[in-house]
Amino acid sequence: MAKIIRRAVLGGVAVAALVGSSLAAWAEDAKLTVAYFLADSMLPALYAQEKGYFTEAGLDAEFIAVQGGPAVVSAVAAGEADVGYAAPVPPINGRLNGVPVKMFLQLSQEVAPDKTYTWLVASGASGIKDLAGVKGKKIGFNANGGLCELMWRDHLATVGLTMDDVETVVLPFPEQEAALEQGNLDATCTINPFHASMGGNANLGAVEIATGTLADLSTPLMNDALFASEDWLAANGETAIKLAQVMDRARKELLADRTALEGAAVQFMELTPEAAKSFSLPIVNESMVITAADVQRILDAMVKTGMHPGPLDGAEFVSELKY
Amino acid sequence: MIPGIAVLAEKFRVPICIALVLGVWQIVFVLGVVNEKYFPSIPTIAVAFGQMLTDGSVIAAWATTFLRALIGLIGAALLGVALAIVSDLSPILSRGIRYVSDVLQPIPPAAFVPMAVFMLGLGSKLYAFVIILVTVWPPYLNGVAALAGVGPVQLNTGRMFGLTNWGLLWRVKLPAALPEIFTGIRYAATISLIAVIVSEMLAGRDGIGFMIFKKAFAMRTPEVFGLMFLVAINGVLLNGLVNLLRRGLTGWHMRMMERSE
Amino acid sequence: MTRQTRIALWGLLVPLAILALWQVAAMLQRTPLFPGPGKVALAIWANYPVILRELGITLLRAVVGFGLAAVTMIPLGIFLGRVRVIGRVLEPLMDMLATLPPPAIIPLVMLFAGTGDGAKVVIIAYAAAVPLLMNTYEASHSIHPMLSRVARSLHLSRFETMRLIDLPSSLPMIATGARLAIASSLLVSVTSEMLLATNGIGTFLQRSQETFKIDAGLAGIAFISLAGIIVNAGVFRLEKNWLFWHYRDQRPAE
Numbered sequence: 001m002a003k004i005i006r007r008a009v010l011g012g013v014a015v016a017a018l019v020g021s022s023l024a025a026w027a028e029d030a031k032l033t034v035a036y037f038l039a040d041s042m043l044p045a046l047y048a049q050e051k052g053y054f055t056e057a058g059l060d061a062e063f064i065a066v067q068g069g070p071a072v073v074s075a076v077a078a079g080e081a082d083v084g085y086a087a088p089v090p091p092i093n094g095r096l097n098g099v100p101v102k103m104f105l106q107l108s109q110e111v112a113p114d115k116t117y118t119w120l121v122a123s124g125a126s127g128i129k130d131l132a133g134v135k136g137k138k139i140g141f142n143a144n145g146g147l148c149e150l151m152w153r154d155h156l157a158t159v160g161l162t163m164d165d166v167e168t169v170v171l172p173f174p175e176q177e178a179a180l181e182q183g184n185l186d187a188t189c190t191i192n193p194f195h196a197s198m199g200g201n202a203n204l205g206a207v208e209i210a211t212g213t214l215a216d217l218s219t220p221l222m223n224d225a226l227f228a229s230e231d232w233l234a235a236n237g238e239t240a241i242k243l244a245q246v247m248d249r250a251r252k253e254l255l256a257d258r259t260a261l262e263g264a265a266v267q268f269m270e271l272t273p274e275a276a277k278s279f280s281l282p283i284v285n286e287s288m289v290i291t292a293a294d295v296q297r298i299l300d301a302m303v304k305t306g307m308h309p310g311p312l313d314g315a316e317f318v319s320e321l322k323y
Numbered sequence: 324m325i326p327g328i329a330v331l332a333e334k335f336r337v338p339i340c341i342a343l344v345l346g347v348w349q350i351v352f353v354l355g356v357v358n359e360k361y362f363p364s365i366p367t368i369a370v371a372f373g374q375m376l377t378d379g380s381v382i383a384a385w386a387t388t389f390l391r392a393l394i395g396l397i398g399a400a401l402l403g404v405a406l407a408i409v410s411d412l413s414p415i416l417s418r419g420i421r422y423v424s425d426v427l428q429p430i431p432p433a434a435f436v437p438m439a440v441f442m443l444g445l446g447s448k449l450y451a452f453v454i455i456l457v458t459v460w461p462p463y464l465n466g467v468a469a470l471a472g473v474g475p476v477q478l479n480t481g482r483m484f485g486l487t488n489w490g491l492l493w494r495v496k497l498p499a500a501l502p503e504i505f506t507g508i509r510y511a512a513t514i515s516l517i518a519v520i521v522s523e524m525l526a527g528r529d530g531i532g533f534m535i536f537k538k539a540f541a542m543r544t545p546e547v548f549g550l551m552f553l554v555a556i557n558g559v560l561l562n563g564l565v566n567l568l569r570r571g572l573t574g575w576h577m578r579m580m581e582r583s584e
Numbered sequence: 585m586t587r588q589t590r591i592a593l594w595g596l597l598v599p600l601a602i603l604a605l606w607q608v609a610a611m612l613q614r615t616p617l618f619p620g621p622g623k624v625a626l627a628i629w630a631n632y633p634v635i636l637r638e639l640g641i642t643l644l645r646a647v648v649g650f651g652l653a654a655v656t657m658i659p660l661g662i663f664l665g666r667v668r669v670i671g672r673v674l675e676p677l678m679d680m681l682a683t684l685p686p687p688a689i690i691p692l693v694m695l696f697a698g699t700g701d702g703a704k705v706v707i708i709a710y711a712a713a714v715p716l717l718m719n720t721y722e723a724s725h726s727i728h729p730m731l732s733r734v735a736r737s738l739h740l741s742r743f744e745t746m747r748l749i750d751l752p753s754s755l756p757m758i759a760t761g762a763r764l765a766i767a768s769s770l771l772v773s774v775t776s777e778m779l780l781a782t783n784g785i786g787t788f789l790q791r792s793q794e795t796f797k798i799d800a801g802l803a804g805i806a807f808i809s810l811a812g813i814i815v816n817a818g819v820f821r822l823e824k825n826w827l828f829w830h831y832r833d834q835r836p837a838e
Contacts, residue, residue: 038540064528067536070794071525074440077617090794097796098616144781144794169699170781170790174539175691178361184699193542203358270541329669340677357695414591419598426599429812430805431771433687433778434789461715461764468760503757506722510715510764517685521775524687535688551688558683559676 029060030239034226035072035081038065038269040117040192040282041108041224042085044250046268047260053249057242068143070094076101076229082236083228083243087147088298091227095317096308102233102319103225105244106294109284112217117282118151119195124205126186131209132159138167140176140188145307147213147223148189150298153305155210162306180204193275214301220284222294233319244288244323251288254281292318337559344555363545372549381534381553388519388530389557391447395454396515396561400508403459407466407504411492417467424460432457432518436525453522458515465507469500498573505569512561520554531557619799627799628806635788635807642784643811645701646773649708650766657713658758661720662750666742671721678721682714686772690779704776704784711772712765719761723754759823766819770812 032054036042046063048054054061064081066072069090076084077099084091084101091101110116122128126137134156141148153163171179173194179185181204190198198206214221226243233240254261265276296314303310332339345365352364363371375381410417432453443449473496481495523532531550538546603621610620619627628635664671686707693710697703724746731753735745777786785804792801 038537065533065537066528067525068794070796071440073796074617077615078440080440080446093794094796099796144791146794168782170787171699172539172779174542175694178358178691178695179699181358181361182695182698184694197542201360270537270543272543275542332669332673336673337676339673340680343677344680361695415594416598418591418595422595422599423602425813425816426809428767428816429770429808431775431778431786431808433775434786434801434805434808460767464763465760468756472756506719506757510718513679513682513714516683520685521687524685532685532688539691547691551684551692554688555680555684558679558681561683562676562679 029055029058030236030242032059032061032083032239032243033064033081034061034083034085034243035064035066035075036085037067037069037072037087039085039224040269040279043261043264043268043281044107044247044254045085047254047264048246048250050264050267051250053246054243057246059239059242059246061243069146070143073099073101073227076227082232083226083240085226086224088222088225088295089146089150089302091225092295092298092302092317093145096312100230101227102230103227103290103295103317104233104240104319104321105226105247105288106222106224106285106290107226107247107288108223108282109220110212110217110223110282111220111284112212115220115282115284116212116217117191117223118147118211118213119190119208120151120155120187120210121180121190121195121198122187122207122209123180123183123185124207125183128187128207128209130159131155132161134187134209135161135165136167137186138169138184140169140171140179140185142171142173142176142189144170150301150305150307151189151210151213153307154214154301157305158215177201177204180206192279193269193271196275196278214297221297222290223282225290230319237321240321241323244321247288248323251281251283255283289320289322290318291320294318340559341556344552361544363548368545368549368552371543371545372552375546375549381531381550384529384531384534385553385557388516388523388532389560391450391530392454392512392516392519392557392561393564395451395458395519396508396512398451399455399458399511399515400462402455403462403507403511404466404504406459406463407470408492408497410463410467411470411496412488420463424463427456428460432521433525436522450519450522454515454518457518458511461507461510461514462504463507466500466504469503470496472503473499501573502569505565505573509562509565509569512565513558516554516557516561617796617798619802623799624802624806627797627803631800631803632807635785635804638783638785638788638804639807639811642773642777642786642808643770645704645776645784646708646766646769649705649773650712650769652705652709653712653716653765653769654762656709657716658720661717661758662724662746662754664717665721665724665754666746666750668725671725678714678717681710682718686711686775687779690776694780699780699782703780704773707776708769708772712769715761715764715768716758719764720754720758723757723761724750756827759819759827763816763819763823766815767812770808770815774808 034045036045049061049063064075066075069086072081072084072086073090073094075081077094085107088103091103094101108117110118120131122134128134128137139152141152143149156162156165169179169185171185171188173190176185176188176190177194177198180188180198181201187209198204212221213223228240254264261281262273262276262279265271265279266273271279292314294314295317299312299314299317302308303312349365352359352362356362372381406420410420435453435456436449439449439452443452477495477499478491481491486494519530520532520535523530524536531554535547535550538550607620607622610618610623664674689710690707693703693706697706731749735749740748773784774786774789777784778790781787781790785808789801789804792798792804
């Protein structure tokens, strides 16, 4: 008898625990983990998280900062994060090497003549005046297989040079200015706030030799992407749409409110308040929708400059998301 | 040298060393070898560091890093000594472990981290794996060498007292080997801090390593160097802890050595 | 079969078991980002000419860096161990310098030594200096008191004591330090190439990882291991030959 009672009690406890936990799970927000490489266009997401917009939309979001695009892809591939944010080249390279990720939103773009956010800068002492002058010199970029490598390759191609005509040094962005000034680099690929800092450095005598990731920027070019594994996208379409809607809301707010934008830049990017005054979001397209054609331009440039033998089809890398 | 000064110098050796480092730094700064933008003066660094202290972020980051290093070190030291003991008992396992250590030891943590992320994610498992993998070898190597190096006189004396193999290991070999094992642990302490910070810099989301990375990307050079000094002081702290433990465990050895003076 | 070879063969089971576990884990994961030993073997076959060339550069830097550290740190360690006041006072300084991770000091070293071979050699020497200095210092400072008394009764000068008593009696421990230092020279040589990437096996590793060629990266790692094993075996040989008196004294009972 005692045995039966004990069983009944244990059974009851088990059932209660099961019901309780499933109720709790039902009431819980959908989990969303985002791994990102800290860059300007991620600000709206961090701002939205701070403001509680994700919770309002029923998302339990967590943001993990990771160093560099390839690390973001690793985090997504390992299932450590649902969604990744990086420049487009790392997820493209990931997919080419068997990581089944697809890009579903783009956050920032570049377009000629004034909305460009990447620069090739030479030091005054190097004597480089233009792209052709780079031949035989020491050039820097932040990572292999990234946007900066593509930028160098594409711009060098316009003057008939390849990576074999230069000496390359892979060096993180923060160390490049000192390396330029001291002659350890002759030219480098940089972004803000480092570009602005170089421009204000009289000792460096910076010469801008090119701007924009690709030489041809007559139409807007995607500069980054949110991506996830195919499985996740197939199973979490609704979560992805909610993410897009929250991002959209935060982007609009920050674009409209200069004070909030500067505040966010100081808080999340740790810019000094002075540096934040010249900060702006690298947004050209209001919409974050990404199409196969957007990716195709980058793929074509990669094939043209020898980063990949090709041929590559943009549609394979994109999962278009309407929000 | 006058003994009084020597005693005094020893008593205040930590401040003396810190002053020495800061002094040399400031001299290099005053000489103006490199642009101030990349090599700020000590007062500038101090002010920047003070600001980080007041907002509390640095203390949380420091605690995270130090705790990680400490836990990693304890794990690695225990594992290393255990491996050394196993090696001392079984020649076959000894050879087997030596093969593995030979293969793994030359691999830098910076090369491990990107691989390990796929298997272990970005959390505490990653740190445990990386730290133990690079930290376990000094206590292990020193342990094996020290256990094998216990003199025949000591061993025979032990046998004469009728100690079994286990007793011999526990009561003669291990105590005799402890001083050398602690040299290994002390070296391991520094590697474990390095491994934590490297992991945090390469795949981190918090801790001092990640903070250094983040400040560098915000071009806050004085803060970056402030954090570097903090890392240096961490080394002194961790070694202080190891030394305390050593004094407790191998005090007899130190007293014996000091008596000669 | 002698006892020694039998032990060596049975011992191989330990690494083989680990390889088997790795292969099973890789087969369970089934992602190209977690290749098993089989895939890595193929990658070794495909990449070995490049890897060997880059490894040569890496080893050369490691040798120069270690040499620099050895000629400066061993004498310094003995000196600090002997002149105890200075040694004790400077102990925290050694701890401080020892804990700075190479990735953190690289930006600083770059300011003074650039991005080329010079900078990497400096960083390698710095890393190798730590175990050399610590072990030498520790060894000469814990020399058996009887030896000091012998020196005193022979009326040796301070310098003679360091050369004739301290150096030989510290050698076994210095050798342990050297072994650690050689390992960390190779290790930091690779790391410095990953962070100031121009050429060398570290740059190869970084490029492999950043372009998701994990199997090629692991192939590179395998060669680093191999280089480490060969170097270590060499060091072990030398140690046995030079320190035969130490090993002889240790094992008369068997």
